[in-house]
Amino acid sequence: MEKIFFRPESLYDVPTHYCPGCGHGIAHRLVAQVINELGIREKTIGIAPVGCAVVAYDYWNFDCSEAPHGRALAVATAIKRVHPQNIVFTYQGDGDLAAIGTNETIHAANRGENLSVIFINNTVYGMTGGQMAPTTLLGQKTSTSIEGRIKEKHGYPLKISEMLAMLPGVCYVERVSLHSPQETLKAKRAIKQAFENQINNLGFSLVEVLSPCPTYWGQAPKESLDWIRDVMQKEFPLGRIK
Amino acid sequence: MIERIIIAGSGGQGVMLLGKVIAEAAMRQGNYVTYLPAYGPEVRGGTSHCMVTISDQEVGSPYIAKADALIILNNPSLERFKGKVKNNGLLILNSSLAKSDNISKVKILQFPFTDIAIKLGNVKVANMVALGSYLAVKKIIQTKNMIEVFKFMAPAGNARILEINEMALAEGERLAHG
Amino acid sequence: MPKNKILVSGNEAIAQGALQAGCSFYAGYPITPQNEIIAYMAKHMEQAGGAFIQAESELAAINMVYGGSAAGARSMTSSSSPGVSLMQEGISYIAGSQLPAVIVNIMRGGPGLGNIAPTQSDYFQATRGGGHGDYHLIVLAPGSVQEAYDLTQTSFELADKYRIPVMILGDGILGQMMEPVQLSSKKIAANTIKNWALTGCLGRKPNITKSFYLREGALEEFNLKLQKSYELIRKKEERYEGLFLADAKVILVAYGTMARIAKSAIMQLRSQGKKVGLIRPITLWPFPQAPLNVKNKKLKYLVVEMSYGQMLEDVKLAVGGRNKIEFLGRSGGGVPSEEAMIGKIKKLL
Missing domain, CATH: 3.40.50.920 (Rossmann fold)
Structure with a gap:
């Protein structure tokens, strides 16, 4: 009998520290599966963010580096320039990539660095306790937008993927979601595409992953998946952006 | 031996280049040397200057409070630096663009370097005419060594530039010898 | 004229010294009075087989140095006071990740935008760590252009030997002044084996560069390890x-x-x-x-x-x-x- 589901070598056999219903574990697994399928584990270098996924290297079985909050793409740029033959990717949250690291994000993209970016959008700062993020939806309550995000006060959810798609150095941008098995499979295909683009030297690829954070959304895990489907998706439509 | 030179003029008069060729030639003669340029916004417009110290011993401060020689190519520079020369020091002055009124206790050597350079065919070599006069008076750097530096620094394949610089140097020396 | 003696500015001497020492990664952002370093690197680094990046900020530049060093390259950045202030976060991470790196600060007047005149007012920032946490840099202060050239080479060796960021601290006069420099004819080979570098885990267990120690007692343990290394440096590397x-x-x-x-x-x-x-x-x-x-x-x-x-x-x-x-x-x-x-x-x- 053919074994069709198993732990990829790129993922250690350890429990993760993530909350019940969190999307990070699934996203980590998708990345690990793709790396295995492409046979690049021994030449991959991953950059872990500052955020809930800071210890992603405890789960991934390949070379990894931390980066200061927001600076993952500066670190990744340098590693890729030093080792153009290696496969280098960053795994960043919305606060990391679209707030504190916006400058590094835009300029790495604009230089067309041959990198793959996995961008986890869960609309909040998870690690610090659920504060408002650049991607928080209008009306969404967080510990720093107690009455809900108000456009007059806090501005609008930042659509960084659409912004980056405008840059000529960017070759591929797709927004995917983890709210159902079908969407999760699409997410995996998109992540694979981002890595294949790098292998083919096509430039900067980014996959935005809508990912549940039941803890700071104040929802049960199942509820949080429905919320992505029914609410979040409207603000952040799925599909290929570039 | 220690020789401290301040060179000043307006941006575009080749003040920095003049300092560099002196420093380069002094180094080639086996001297200790420092070349300190003014840097940053000061370089754009207004006065531009550099300080060159030549010695047979290690140079301490590259900054010159009182110079043995001033080479001044325009009037604003003269106003700024005329107090920075030693008593009985040397002032080489571009009389095309500066007036030496009210300066005492200084040996002044002045010629219209800019006019001479125009006659030679390139206003940019006024600095090298002034250099010729300086070399003739101070005799610290030998002319043949300076010409070697010109050859080293001139853009490759541009014989004309080299030629006019050498002419300018010779003219400056001739004037100083009177 | 002695062979291989050139008249060169302090800034250029630092850049030349770095290339002579096998520096193969440079990232920087323009700021007076050290622009000759980034310009020299832009012109010569790729010819020398290394990577040069003009970064979007000093913040990016120092984190590129983090990445370059993590990848195993002899890595360097240069800046001046306000830019070095911006780099402090990254320097702290470099120290915390035990990465070798060379940071050049050609100081200018402060606080704030200050001016571009020569000064030595970043002494505290350089010698007290500058960024957050219990760490040190080795700080070298050249007194001549020749020494700037020589000490830049030394700085790469010290950085590799102790896996520590090394700062070259000079003022605007040192950076801008030209003096004769006797170039060294021997290339300093990067002789340290960097078995910790990120190169892909082919044939070995994965390497991780990190400064995060969450488990109880782990950070203290790590910081004591740093202190031991600092003690050794104090014992062996004082120069005057x-x-x-x-x-x-x-x-x-x-x-x-x-x-x-x-x-x-x-x-x-x-x-x-x-x-x-x-x-x-x-x-x-x-x-x-x-x-x-x-x-x-x-x-x-x-x-x-x-x-x-x-x-x-x-x-x-x-x-x-x-x-x-x-x-x-x-x-x-x-x-x-x-x-x-x-x-x-x-x-x-």
Whole structure:
């Protein structure tokens, strides 16, 4: 009998520290599966963010580096320039990539660095306790937008993927979601595409992953998946952006 | 031996280049040397200057409070630096663009370097005419060594530039010898 | 003319020294008065087979250095005071991840935008860590263009040897001034085996560069490991130049460009038979203790800085209250003159 589901070598056999219903574990697994399928584990270098996924290297079985909050793409740029033959990717949250690291994000993209970016959008700062993020939806309550995000006060959810798609150095941008098995499979295909683009030297690829954070959304895990489907998706439509 | 030179003029008069060729030639003669340029916004417009110290011993401060020689190519520079020369020091002055009124206790050597350079065919070599006069008076750097530096620094394949610089140097020396 | 002797600015000498030392990664952002370094690297780094990036900010530049170093390349950035302030976060991470790196600070006047005049007012920032956390940089202060060239090469060796960020600290005069430099003919091979570098885990277990220690006790354990390394550096790497220390009654303490001016003052006084000497710290961290730890209680010190009493604190710590210490400092572009030093010394003699 053919074994069709198993732990990829790129993922250690350890429990993760993530909350019940969190999307990070699934996203980590998708990345690990793709790396295995492409046979690049021994030449991959991953950059872990500052955020809930800071210890992603405890789960991934390949070379990894931390980066200061927001600076993952500066670190990744340098590693890729030093080792153009290696496969280098960053795994960043919305606060990391679209707030504190916006400058590094835009300029790495604009230089067309041959990198793959996995961008986890869960609309909040998870690690610090659920504060408002650049991607928080209008009306969404967080510990720093107690009455809900108000456009007059806090501005609008930042659509960084659409912004980056405008840059000529960017070759591929797709927004995917983890709210159902079908969407999760699409997410995996998109992540694979981002890595294949790098292998083919096509430039900067980014996959935005809508990912549940039941803890700071104040929802049960199942509820949080429905919320992505029914609410979040409207603000952040799925599909290929570039 | 220690020789401290301040060179000043307006941006575009080749003040920095003049300092560099002196420093380069002094180094080639086996001297200790420092070349300190003014840097940053000061370089754009207004006065531009550099300080060159030549010695047979290690140079301490590259900054010159009182110079043995001033080479001044325009009037604003003269106003700024005329107090920075030693008593009985040397002032080489571009009389095309500066007036030496009210300066005492200084040996002044002045010629219209800019006019001479125009006659030679390139206003940019006024600095090298002034250099010729300086070399003739101070005799610290030998002319043949300076010409070697010109050859080293001139853009490759541009014989004309080299030629006019050498002419300018010779003219400056001739004037100083009177 | 001696072979391989060139007239070159301090900034260019640093860039040349770095390439000679096998630096193969540079990232930087323009700022006066060190722009000649980034320009030289832009022109020569790729020819030398390395990678050059003009970063979008000093923040990005230092984190690129983090990445370059994590990847195993001899990595460097250069900047000036306000830019180095921006880099402090990254420097702390580099120290915390035990990555070797070289950071050049050609200082300019502060606080704030200040001015671009020569100054030494980043001494505290350089020697006290600058960023957050319990860490040190090795700080080297060249006093001449030749030394800038030589010490840049040394800095890469020290950085690799101790897996520590090394700072070259100079002022605008050092960066801009041209002096003859004897180029070294031998390339310094990067002789350290970096089995910790990120190269892909082919044939080995994965490598991780990190500074995050969440488990109880883990950070203290790591910080103690750093302290051990700092202790070794203190023991082995203190460097200074001493002049006329044997018979001096007053000793000037000055570093970098300031020490050259101090030397001029000392030579003048010596020619008048006055017994003065000089201690020029070459490593600012570790600060040289030995030359200041002497039994003669009559000995007096004059500390001279282009800042208002920063290195003075280290001199006081080293002297430990045994001797009289006077101070002469100017800042914001003011440079203590030979005359001012001579005046102070004569009062002390």
